[in-house]
Amino acid sequence: MKLEVLEKDGYYHIYNRGINGCLIFENDENKKFFLKQFSKYLLGKISIFGYCLMDNHFHLVIRLNDDEKIVTQAFSNFFNSYAKAFNKDIDRTGSLFEKHFKRIRLSDEVYLKQLILYVHLNPKHHLGFDFKEYKFSSYQAFISDKETKIEREEVLRLFGGLENFIFCHNQRKDFLTEKHTFE
Template sequence: MKLEALYKGCTYHIYNRGINGCAIFNNEDNKKYFLKLFDKYLSDIVKVYAYCLMDNHFHLLINVNEEEKKVVQAFSNLFNAYAKAFNKYTERTGSLFEKHFKRINVTDEDYIKRLIVYIHLNPKHHFDLDFEDFMFSSYKAFISEKETKLERDYVLELFGDRDNFIFVHNERSEFIEQQYLLE
């Protein structure tokens, strides 16, 4: 399988899951540690447009600031450091993540917006959790006034403003809820 290259200046949907669908996060501390490692290895070489950490998978929407080799190595460092710590913590051995993290080059601005909403609504879609209160997605950081390393200004500008950002998320969330009722 040929992997999508990670070109400087391009935007990518990065995602992966636990090998055989296993949990990659057992608790909040695991997720906090993953985010801490992400910050350590990647905060200076990618811009983050959205993220969500679920129990058995994660989604990131990033823009690459550096050359591919440096970015791929940073992701490798992140995943290896996290897997070693998780395996030690859970007394397991072997691979934690599926072989290669998935990456899709996203060039269309409308698709970027849909991906941001999709990523933020993952808790609702998978577990019928309230996406607005979910601690491990970037949604709350975008509607907050607190300082963040996320690309808040760019993302909110994509949606027009903060109010429309919230409106679009809620509209899509209601659609998902209606789909549950039809099942």
């Protein structure tokens, strides 16, 4: 599979999972460290529009602010630093992530909005958790007025404001719930 080339000012869905579906996070501390390393290596080079960390995979919604080579190298350094620390922490060796991180370029604002909803609802879809309470997604950062590194104002503007942002998430959640009842 040919990897999508990252381009400056492009919006992307970045995701990956543990090799053979293995856990990439065993506890909350792993997830906190992942986010800390993510900020350390990538903040400024990208803008964050959404994220969600699950036990065996993650999703990031980003915009590139820097050149493709710089961002790709930063992602490589980030993933390597996390994998080495994780492996050391649990006395494990070998690859942690599938070979290359996946990336899909977002074609328009509708796709961007749908992806943000999908990413935030991941805990509900995969684990049955209440997405509103899930600590390791960006949803709470959007509805809070605490300082954040995500592009809160830009995303809320995209959704037509905070009320509509919340409404869209609740509508999508209900749609997923109804869909799963008929399967």
